Amino acid sequence: MSYSVTESSSRQKWIAGTLVILYAVITLVPLGWIMITGFKTPPDSISYPPKVFFEPSVEGYVNLFTTRTRVSKETLESLPPPTNFAEEIVRNREMVIAGPSKFGQRFMNSVIIGFGSTFLSVFLGTLAAYAFSRFKIPLADDLLFFILSTRMMPPIAVAIPIFLMYRNLGLSDTHLGMILLYTAVNISLAVWLLKGFIDEIPREYEDAALIDGYTRFQAFYKVVLPQAATGIASTAIFCLIFSWNEYAFAVLLTSGTAQTAPPFIPTIIGVGGLDWPAVAAGATLFLIPVMIFTIMLRKHLLRGITFGAVRK
Amino acid sequence: MAEVLLKNVSKSFGADIALDDVTMTIPDGAFVVLLGPTGAGKTTTLRLISGLEKLDQGEISIGGRVVNEETPAQRDVAMVFQQYSLYPHLSVRDNLAFPLRSPMLKTPEAEIERKIAEVASVLQISDKLDNKATKLSGGEMQRVSIGRALVRNPSIYLMDEPLSSLDAKLRTELRVELKRIQATLGATLLYVTHDQIEAMTMATHVGVLNHGRLVQFGSPREIYENPNSVYVASRLGLPRINILPAELFGLTGNGAAQIGMRPEQIRQGSGQPAEVIRVEHLGDQTRLHLKLQGYDITTLVDPHVTYDVGSNISIEPNDPLFFDDSGNRIF
Numbered sequence: 323m324s325y326s327v328t329e330s331s332s333r334q335k336w337i338a339g340t341l342v343i344l345y346a347v348i349t350l351v352p353l354g355w356i357m358i359t360g361f362k363t364p365p366d367s368i369s370y371p372p373k374v375f376f377e378p379s380v381e382g383y384v385n386l387f388t389t390r391t392r393v394s395k396e397t398l399e400s401l402p403p404p405t406n407f408a409e410e411i412v413r414n415r416e417m418v419i420a421g422p423s424k425f426g427q428r429f430m431n432s433v434i435i436g437f438g439s440t441f442l443s444v445f446l447g448t449l450a451a452y453a454f455s456r457f458k459i460p461l462a463d464d465l466l467f468f469i470l471s472t473r474m475m476p477p478i479a480v481a482i483p484i485f486l487m488y489r490n491l492g493l494s495d496t497h498l499g500m501i502l503l504y505t506a507v508n509i510s511l512a513v514w515l516l517k518g519f520i521d522e523i524p525r526e527y528e529d530a531a532l533i534d535g536y537t538r539f540q541a542f543y544k545v546v547l548p549q550a551a552t553g554i555a556s557t558a559i560f561c562l563i564f565s566w567n568e569y570a571f572a573v574l575l576t577s578g579t580a581q582t583a584p585p586f587i588p589t590i591i592g593v594g595g596l597d598w599p600a601v602a603a604g605a606t607l608f609l610i611p612v613m614i615f616t617i618m619l620r621k622h623l624l625r626g627i628t629f630g631a632v633r634k
Numbered sequence: 635m636a637e638v639l640l641k642n643v644s645k646s647f648g649a650d651i652a653l654d655d656v657t658m659t660i661p662d663g664a665f666v667v668l669l670g671p672t673g674a675g676k677t678t679t680l681r682l683i684s685g686l687e688k689l690d691q692g693e694i695s696i697g698g699r700v701v702n703e704e705t706p707a708q709r710d711v712a713m714v715f716q717q718y719s720l721y722p723h724l725s726v727r728d729n730l731a732f733p734l735r736s737p738m739l740k741t742p743e744a745e746i747e748r749k750i751a752e753v754a755s756v757l758q759i760s761d762k763l764d765n766k767a768t769k770l771s772g773g774e775m776q777r778v779s780i781g782r783a784l785v786r787n788p789s790i791y792l793m794d795e796p797l798s799s800l801d802a803k804l805r806t807e808l809r810v811e812l813k814r815i816q817a818t819l820g821a822t823l824l825y826v827t828h829d830q831i832e833a834m835t836m837a838t839h840v841g842v843l844n845h846g847r848l849v850q851f852g853s854p855r856e857i858y859e860n861p862n863s864v865y866v867a868s869r870l871g872l873p874r875i876n877i878l879p880a881e882l883f884g885l886t887g888n889g890a891a892q893i894g895m896r897p898e899q900i901r902q903g904s905g906q907p908a909e910v911i912r913v914e915h916l917g918d919q920t921r922l923h924l925k926l927q928g929y930d931i932t933t934l935v936d937p938h939v940t941y942d943v944g945s946n947i948s949i950e951p952n953d954p955l956f957f958d959d960s961g962n963r964i965f
Contacts (some may be wrong), residue, residue, distance in 0.1 A: 365833075378930045447656070450798075453683055524717070524719065526715055526717050526719035527719055527721060529686050529706075529715070529719070530713070530715065530719045530721075530782075531721075531732070532685075532686065532706040532707060532713065533684055533685075533686070533711060533713045534705060534706070534707075534732050534733035534736050534782070535707045535736030535737065535738030535739055536736050537707065537737075537739075539704070540736075540737065544720055548723040549722065551725055624856065
């Protein structure tokens with residue numbers, strides 16, 4: 323191993339720092355805009371020129387989580403005074419809360435399907451990658467190519483066959499159906515990424531563990547898996563981002579029970595005009611799980627685990 | 635500890651023959667050193683005994699039990715790899731405890747603590763126990779690697795050039811320590827090395843491998859004094875044995891084509907004239923590099939006598955070894 327160790331000058335550091343900050347600003351401004359839009363009132367959200375300073379309101383969040391009905395002034399006045407802040411906000415717009423919206427349930431669907439398919443992809447991917455990396459498998463190269471080939475066309479190209487197949491199998495609009503579908507799309511990425519990581523882990527560790535009195539599976543579990551943590555974490559993040567954001571199949575294959583948040587959030591627009599704060603509130607909440615997941619796994623992404631332990 | 639038997643053991647990797655019909659007995663309590671250049675089959679022998687590789691042919695038994703079909707764990711062997719393969723995600727302490735915590739041994743924690751403390755003090759790593767394995771120097775890693783074998787009490791210790799990456803001082807210390815441990819425990823050891831001093835000082839038996847064949851097996855003195863071929867003769871001895879055409883000194887009488895003279899088997903004063911090419915003063919000895927009819931010869935001389943480069947001295951063989959055309963010894 324050789325490293326070129328050159329001390330970067332303060333000028334270089336300054337330029338690099340500026341570029342990083344600039345890039346961060348460019349990527350974070352739209353996100354920030356979405357987040358503040360969620361706290362605007364509907365008139366503020368569409369005012370021109372756009373308002374940067376405004377009086378914050380949770381109307382977007384109230385609208386996101388409720389369905390509302392417009393009522394006449396007389397009816398409104400005949401009602402008992404509002405019992406909570408949500409009702410007060412809604413009545414100011416001459417409406418009453420008719421019930422909860424489906425956002426909570428759709429959000430849960432996203433969590434179940436997103437994390438379910440991520441777990442399954444990484445679990446199966448790790449086992450398959452380990453097998454491809456360590457054992458002599460007949461036609462291994464062809465099998466790996468076949469696995470990769472599932473990524474060679476956009477998944478939506480097979481939407482119609484999958485739609486028909488799912489209808490016949492009764493998998494349309496089910497959690498299981500969506501988990502299987504996203505796993506099928508993600509597994510090729512998982513196998514290839516993880517194979518790369520596991521190939522990097524020297525076999526000597528397993529040899530040593532086998533001689534130290536462990537079985538092949540125990541050696542895998544106790545020695546290979548901890549060292550593959552970096553690869554597993556980054557693979558999991560990629561898989562989660564795909565299945566969390568996936569829109570086309572979700573529109574096509576889900577409509578109720580298993581509908582995820584991405585196809586649901588745009589439908590908010592249709593309810594009582596262009597309710598941008600509610601859409602922005604939905605998008606903000608939708609971002610949070612992936613953000614938390616990525617931050618949780620961040621230290622694994624940065625850590626080079628096998629560094630220096632085997633003499634090259 | 636146990637006796638280990640290899641019976642007609644063969645192993646190929648594709649077209650490469652790694653071991654070819656090797657039969658060898660490693661007696662209980664013996665310290666057997668395997669010698670041979672890279673690719674001679676030394677490491678393969680260790681991997682076959684440990685069970686990391688499967689035999690193509692033959693039989694391996696440990697303590698009278700045929701182990702051909704057993705997993706490495708069942709064979710109860712300990713191995714020190716040439717590459718120090720410490721588990722990088724564990725501390726030094728957990729690395730040493732790893733074999734003791736295995737499902738095969740399931741040692742009580744108190745016993746593990748005691749064993750680790752004992753081995754750590756022998757290997758001078760007591761102050762490093764709580765370090766991460768990756769935070770050690772090369773020499774420390776290799777000592778932990780040896781320690782991971784020593785915490786156990788296996789049928790046989792297999793060691794693949796365990797001292798090669800250490801500095802000279804530590805190597806000497808550990809050489810003595812390994813020999814002491816082997817003697818006090820009565821441990822059986824199979825040890826691969828390139829180092830002549832390791833082979834001569836530690837071994838009770840030396841096996842010489844050439845292209846997967848065991849060409850000679852015996853005590854270190856036997857291998858040094860009575861090699862059965864030019865190949866074996868060249869494995870031990872520093873400076874190396876001088877191999878010359880037999881007719882150079884007119885010694886073709888018994889059908890010999892080549893003679894072998896170790897540096898100390900050359901007598902001065904009569905015989906053939908040779909030119910002094912280089913003189914190396916090593917303190918306790920002086921090496922003389924000579925040229926005789928185009929052949930390079932190295933000999934040892936009295937450190938108090940001075941020689942001039944370019945001068946001529948007469949030399950003759952003193953009790954040389956005789957070899958035939960193909961390098962086999964003629965007795």
